[in-house]
Amino acid sequence: MPPSSLTSLANETTVPTSFIRDEEERSKVAYNNFSDDIPVISLKDIDEIGTRGEICEKIVEACEDWGIFQVVDHGVDPQLISQMTKFAKEFFALPSEEKLRFDMSGGKKGGFIVSSHLQGEVVQDWREIVTYFSYPIRARDYSRWPDKPHGWIAVTEKYSEKLMELACKLLEVLSEAMGLEKEALTKACVDMDQKVVVNFYPKCPQPDLTLGLKRHTDPGTITLLLQDQVGGLQATKDNGKTWITVKPIEGAFVVNLGDHGHYLSNGRFKNADHQAVVNSNSSRLSIATFQNPAPEAIVYPLKIREGEKAVMDEPITFAEMYRRKMSKDLEAARFKKLAKEQQIQAEEVAEKAKLESMPIEEILA
Numbered sequence: 212m213p214p215s216s217l218t219s220l221a222n223e224t225t226v227p228t229s230f231i232r233d234e235e236e237r238s239k240v241a242y243n244n245f246s247d248d249i250p251v252i253s254l255k256d257i258d259e260i261g262t263r264g265e266i267c268e269k270i271v272e273a274c275e276d277w278g279i280f281q282v283v284d285h286g287v288d289p290q291l292i293s294q295m296t297k298f299a300k301e302f303f304a305l306p307s308e309e310k311l312r313f314d315m316s317g318g319k320k321g322g323f324i325v326s327s328h329l330q331g332e333v334v335q336d337w338r339e340i341v342t343y344f345s346y347p348i349r350a351r352d353y354s355r356w357p358d359k360p361h362g363w364i365a366v367t368e369k370y371s372e373k374l375m376e377l378a379c380k381l382l383e384v385l386s387e388a389m390g391l392e393k394e395a396l397t398k399a400c401v402d403m404d405q406k407v408v409v410n411f412y413p414k415c416p417q418p419d420l421t422l423g424l425k426r427h428t429d430p431g432t433i434t435l436l437l438q439d440q441v442g443g444l445q446a447t448k449d450n451g452k453t454w455i456t457v458k459p460i461e462g463a464f465v466v467n468l469g470d471h472g473h474y475l476s477n478g479r480f481k482n483a484d485h486q487a488v489v490n491s492n493s494s495r496l497s498i499a500t501f502q503n504p505a506p507e508a509i510v511y512p513l514k515i516r517e518g519e520k521a522v523m524d525e526p527i528t529f530a531e532m533y534r535r536k537m538s539k540d541l542e543a544a545r546f547k548k549l550a551k552e553q554q555i556q557a558e559e560v561a562e563k564a565k566l567e568s569m570p571i572e573e574i575l576a
């Protein structure tokens with residue numbers, strides 16, 4: 212079980228062992244060693260015939276290469292962005308008991324939790340989150356949306372609406388790039404879900420031993436991530452051999468393609484492989500807006516190009532896809548833990564056997 216608040220641990224000198232990751236999982240690149248590899252794309256005049264083609268080309272190239280790009284000139288009001296960020300920071304600065312009024316550790320849909328939305332994780336993430344489901348509107352449960360700081364709900368509603376519009380615009384481009392009608396991807400989502408996860412990564416006394424958010428791909432179609440200027444989002448496109456730290460750009464959104472986007476494009480667009488690292492100098496805030504298909508939406512490639520084989524064996528619902536992914540992730544983590552325990556046990560047995568066969572003079576030497 213993770214602690215009920217992490218902020219209180221930020222002033223310790225060591226991290227509890229439940230946060231310590233195996234060496235191969237730890238960060239290999241500094242949180243502030245920024246890379247320019249991820250394309251930054253201006254969406255200015257995206258609806259003009261003259262410029263649309265050029266912008267689309269850049270987006271498609273980025274999706275084929277990394278599954279990640281950043282967008283600027285996206286039309287979301289900078290004031291709305293700064294209000295959203297300000298309220299989010301204020302929420303995490305509230306006393307623990309206020310945040311725990313929204314505790315979701317008992318499996319509640321939405322609210323506040325330390326470390327992970329997944330139950331049964333073996334190693335804990337160095338983060339606190341507050342999350343709420345914003346679309347479809349008819350399914351909103353405002354009792355799980357934080358009501359403090361006062362005024363945040365109105366801002367989150369507006370933010371959700373604007374990000375839904377931006378996501379749909381980006382999905383139009385990707386649909387066209389696949390040679391499909393521009394509504395193809397949104398239609399495949401049936402009735403698009405939106406879930407907002409606000410990540411707060413407190414300062415960490417031993418950032419090299421842990422991660423803010425372990426390596427993963429997002430399950431849905433597309434994620435729009437707003438990050439502050441601290442840095443910590445890292446991506447790999449060679450299965451974890453090398454990593455880059457995404458350069459924070461004021462007011463930009465990082466766009467990540469998720470598993471659903473990857474499957475629907477039959478693997479042509481990558482599902483961004485990423486993680487978040489922490490540091491000992493400052494806390495960090497990021498706001499992830501996950502655009503997901505409805506749970507009953509069928510997941511299967513919308514187009515299989517000539518000479519290609521389908522990346523999926525059969526069509527399944529998004530709910531089933533999500534369930535399989537999460538149980539695979541947890542299974543892999545448990546298997547790793549077991550293998551580690553067995554290795555320690557084997558080393559202990561070998562050590563004991565060595566000692567038993569040693570002459571007493573050698574042991575005492």
Ligand SMILES: O=C1C[C@@H](c2ccc(O)c(O)c2)Oc2cc(O)cc(O)c21
Binds near residue numbers: 327342427501
């Ligand atoms: O918090 C996250 C991040 C992310 C995620 C996916 C898969 C993982 O194994 C993992 O550790 C993190 O995507 C999410 C998707 C959700 O539906 C809710 C989340 O809280 C998250």
Ligand SMILES: O=C(O)CCC(=O)C(=O)O
Binds near residue numbers: 408410444485486499
């Ligand atoms: O905080 C970050 O930079 C990454 C967040 C993320 O990947 C997520 O919430 O899924």
Ligand SMILES: [Fe+2]
Binds near residue numbers: 428429
């Ligand atoms: Fe993510």
